[in-house]
Amino acid sequence: MSIDTAATSVRTEIVVEVPLERAFTVFTERFDHIKPREHNMLAVEIAQSVFEPTVGGRVYDRGVDGSECQWGRVLAYEPPTRIVFTWDISPRWQIETDLARASEVEVRFIAEAERRTRVELEHRHLDRHGEGWEGLAAGVRADQGWPLYLQRFAEAAR
Amino acid sequence: MDGWSALADPTRRTILELVAVRPRNVRELAERLPVSRPAVSQHLKLLKDAGLVFDEAVGTRRIYRANPAGLAALRAQLDRFWSQTLVNFKQLAEQEDQ
Numbered sequence: 001m002s003i004d005t006a007a008t009s010v011r012t013e014i015v016v017e018v019p020l021e022r023a024f025t026v027f028t029e030r031f032d033h034i035k036p037r038e039h040n041m042l043a044v045e046i047a048q049s050v051f052e053p054t055v056g057g058r059v060y061d062r063g064v065d066g067s068e069c070q071w072g073r074v075l076a077y078e079p080p081t082r083i084v085f086t087w088d089i090s091p092r093w094q095i096e097t098d099l100a101r102a103s104e105v106e107v108r109f110i111a112e113a114e115r116r117t118r119v120e121l122e123h124r125h126l127d128r129h130g131e132g133w134e135g136l137a138a139g140v141r142a143d144q145g146w147p148l149y150l151q152r153f154a155e156a157a158r
Numbered sequence: 159m160d161g162w163s164a165l166a167d168p169t170r171r172t173i174l175e176l177v178a179v180r181p182r183n184v185r186e187l188a189e190r191l192p193v194s195r196p197a198v199s200q201h202l203k204l205l206k207d208a209g210l211v212f213d214e215a216v217g218t219r220r221i222y223r224a225n226p227a228g229l230a231a232l233r234a235q236l237d238r239f240w241s242q243t244l245v246n247f248k249q250l251a252e253q254e255d256q
Contacts, residue, residue: 010233010236010237010240012237012240012241012244013244014244014245014247014248015248016247016248016251016252017252018251018252022251023251026247026250026251026254027247027251030250033246033250034243034244034246034247034250035239035243035246036239036242036243036246091235119244119247121240121243121244123236123240126233126236
């Protein structure tokens with residue numbers, strides 16, 4: 001994996017030993033199994049994450065009690081090579097209600113061989129989140145989100 | 159060092175929390191931490207290099223503030239989030255493709 005240092009985006013990529021279509025399907029249909037578990041914005045455990053496979057579709061988590069938390073909107077859906085969705089999550093890991101302050105995520109799937117796919121992910125326009133620090137500092141003090149993340153990292157890095 | 163690595167250290171996390179509350183100089187920080195002033199300075203340098211804090215001269219003193227944009231901190235979080243997501247993705251995809 002490599003990380004871009006551009007100030008307003010994060011880029012990472014990985015190569016998986018599966019066919020292109022398979023990679024696309026796993027990423028879009030099994031997102032709840034691959035995203036780090038600590039970022040659940042529901043009050044209950046996530047039963048499923050749903051990526052509605054159409055432009056204008058919603059990206060949301062559904063809790064075991066049926067509650068839902070929408071945190072993204074599908075901007076591009078081009079199977080099996082590309083998806084783009086918004087990231088309506090503030091730096092405090094809360095739902096961003098002002099959609100002008102949302103960033104976006106593009107995922108590109110590139111066939112390198114019959115059974116090998118490179119997946120490139122770019123999370124860009126992070127500057128749209130604006131005064132993220134204010135919320136982040138509050139989150140630190142409230143012992144939410146950010147410290148949890150750091151704690152997890154510290155444990156993993158030990 | 160990126161923001162995430164810079165914050166892997168508990169002393170630096172505490173320093174960042176302290177300067178996020180209000181700007182402080184090295185002496186003030188050292189008084190609140192179980193480490194020496196030179197150690198605090200070293201931590202501050204790393205935080206500064208990672209873009210998480212910046213410093214400015216006020217009279218004869220140098221004070222440190224949290225970076226108000228916080229972009230570096232946000233990037234550090236998301237960097238970790240997506241890297242972990244892709245690692246999980248690879249494991250799941252290859253396991254289910256067996």
